[in-house]
Amino acid sequence: MSSENVLDIIAHFFQQYKANTPQKLKLVDAYLAYVMLTGIILFVYCLLVGTFPFNSFLSAFISCVGCFVLGVCLRIQTNPSNRTQFQTISPERAFADFIFAHVVLHLVVVNFIG
C-alpha cells in the first residue's frame, strides 16, 4: 500500500513538474542535476583511491558545490513565482551575478587545483 503511494507520489511529482515548470527553469534544473552527478562521481573516486593529492580533490569538489549553489541562486532569482521577493533583481541581473560569481569561483578553483 505505502510503496504504491510512494511511486504514485513520485509519478505525480514528475507530471506536475513537466506541466508547470517554465522551460528556462527546466534547463537550469538539468544543469543542476549534471553538477550534482559530477560531484557524486568525484566523491566516489576519492573514497576509492584515497585523498592524495587532497588539494585537487577539494578544489574539484568545491567547484561542484559552488556551481550547484550558484545555479540554485539563479533558479530562485529567475523563478517568476518568486518575482514579488526579488523586485529589484531582474532575471538578467541574476544571470549577470551568476556569471560574475562563476568567474571568481573558477579563478580560485584553478589556483587551488595545483
Add this chain to the structure above:
Amino acid sequence: MKMDVVRMLFVSMVVLCSVFQFSTSTVFSLKDTISTRDFVRMRKLFTGPIQDLPTAYQISKGLSLMGFESSDANIKAKLCQMSQNKVDVSDVESLFYASSVMISLGPSCKVNFNVGEAESTLKSSLISGASSETIFHSVKTLINLGLKLDTKAILPILNSAVEEEETSVSLGRAFHIGAVLPEIGSLTELFEQVEDAVARADETSDTLYFESLEATSLVITGIFALADHIGKSPLINEEQATKFGNYIVLSKYATTISDAFHVVSAATVLATNKIVVPTAILPLETRPISYSNQDIVVQLTDIFGGEVDGIVNVRKLENPDGVVEVINKPMKKSNGVAHSYPLFSDISQPGEYIITLSTESKKDSHLVDLPSVNINVMVSYKLAVEGAAVSVIDKDQGISTMSFSVKYPQKAPDVVNVDSHSKFVVSFSLKNMNTSIFVTVHQAFVKFSVGDREIFYVAEVDGTEVYKVEIDVSKVASDFNQISGLYDVSLIGGDFAVENQLLWHVCTVNFKFPGSPVAEKERSNAFMPKPVIQHLFTPAEKRPSVAISQSFTVLVLTPLGLLLILWYILGANISNLGKRGIWSILFHIGLAGVFALYYFFWIKLNMFQTLQYLSLLGIITFLAGNRMLKKVANDGKQN
C-alpha cells in the same frame, strides 16, 4: 663639642684617604721575562736575509743592542754593503737608515755619499707642514752626521705635526727628537706631554699599550731617552713601567725582524734605564716541596732574566686550611738569580700553600721594589700502605671462614674461593711514609680485573682510619655480568699531593656467582667509523593505477554528455544566439577567453599575470554582457 666632632671627621677622612693610597698601589712582579732561549731566538732572526734598507737599519740597531759577536763580521759587511748600495742623497729616509747603520756598526763601516748635498736635502725637509716621520728622520740623520740643528726652528714644526697627526706613534717620535735637541730649556713643554701620553694608553689588568707594538716601543724608548737627556724623572710610576714591560714581553715570540727589533729596543730601555727598572719574581723550581726537596727556589730578575741586586724576603705562609703564618725571614741568595729558602721546616701538612714574598733593593738603585708577590707551592708526601687484610665472612653464620693479612708489596699465594653464601672483605690503611700519620686520599679503590675487564669499588673509611670494601657476592653479581671465575684484586690509592701512587695486586679471588653469565657487550671501539646511515627520502604517496584514473576521467565527463542531451530534449534555444547581436557574440567569446585563460593559468601562468589578463578580458566581457542583457531585457519588454 662641635669642634671635636668636626676635627674627628676631618682626621678620619685623612686616614681613609691614606688608606686608599696604600690599597691603590698595586706594584707587582713582571708576569714573564725574556729568557736566554728567547734572546737567542730573536738574535737568530737578526742574522736572517737583509731584504732592504729599513730591515738593515733594524738589524744593525738590534744587534748592537744585543751585543755584536765575532761571528757577525759577515753580517756587518752585508749591512754596510746594503747601505752603500741603497743610499740616496735626495731621500731623507734612506739617509736616516744609512747613517744609523753606520753609527750602529761603528768605525768598521763607512758609507760614502756627498755630505753637502745630504745636508741641504735634510735642511730643506725641515719646513712647516712636514710630517713627524720626516722630521724624525731628518733630525736623527743630522745628529748622526754631526751636523748642526736649530732647535728653535724645529720645535714649532714638530708641535704642529704632532697636533695634526694625533697618533701615539707621532708622539713617540717627538720624544725621540726632543732627546737629541741641544737646547734643553725649551723642551719642558714636550716633557710635560709624557704624563698625558701614558694616561692615554690602553690598559688591561696586566698591561699598558698603545695601538701597536711599534707604537708602544717607540713611546717607551722615547720617554726614557727624553728623560735621560733632560735629566728629570718622567711621570711614569712603577706600576705603569711594569705594565708596559708585561706588554713588551708578550711579543717575545716575535717571528719578524721588525717585531723582534721593537721588543729588544723597549726591553733594553726598561732593563738599563736609570729611573725605574721593572723586576720579576718567578718560581725557579717547579717540583713540589717534600722530604727530598725541601727548599723553595725563586729567581729575582729584570725583564731580560738578568741578575739584579736585591734581597727577597719571605713574609707570610698560608696553609691549605687558610691559616696564615707570619715568617719575615730573608731568602738566601745563591749564585746568579736564584734565591732559596728552606720551606719544609715551616710545613705542617701536605697540600697547596701560598707563600708571600717581598723584595728590597738599595736606595739609589732604580729597581722596582715589590711589596708582596704570591706564589703557589705544592707540598707532597710519600704514601705507605699498612695493615692490608683479606677475609671471607659467611653471611648466615656471621663468622669469617678465611682471613689473612698481606704485607706490601707481596701477593697472597693462595686463591681465595668465595661463593654466594659469603662476603669478601678487603681492608687497608694509608699512612704518610715520613710522619707515620694516617691519611685519607682523594682516590682509594679496590679493582677486580681479568683480561681487559675491570670492575672498581670505592674504598671508604669506616671511622678508624681503615679503608674497607665489602663485596656481597649474591648482590654484586650484575656488576660482574655473572661471569664466575678468577679475578685479580688490586688496591689503588692516589692524590694530587702524593708523590708515589699506589697500585698493588694483593691477591686473586675465585668468585662463584649465581645465575648464568651474561656475555659482555661487544665494546665497540669508539674511534672506528660509525655505521653508515643510508638516507631515505620519504617514499612517494601511493597513486592509483593509470587504468582507474583514466576510466574515472571518462566517467566524470559523461554527465556533461547527459546535460547536453537533456538540454536538447528540453529544447534549449540555441538559435537565438546569433540573433541577439554582436554584443552577445562578444560576450560569449570573452567568457570563453576567460576560461581559456584559466586553463593557461593552470598550465604555466602565475596569479599576477592571470589577474592582469583577467582584468582586461573581464572589462570586455562585462561591457559586452551588460549590453547583451540590456538588449535581452528590452526585447523581453517589447514582447
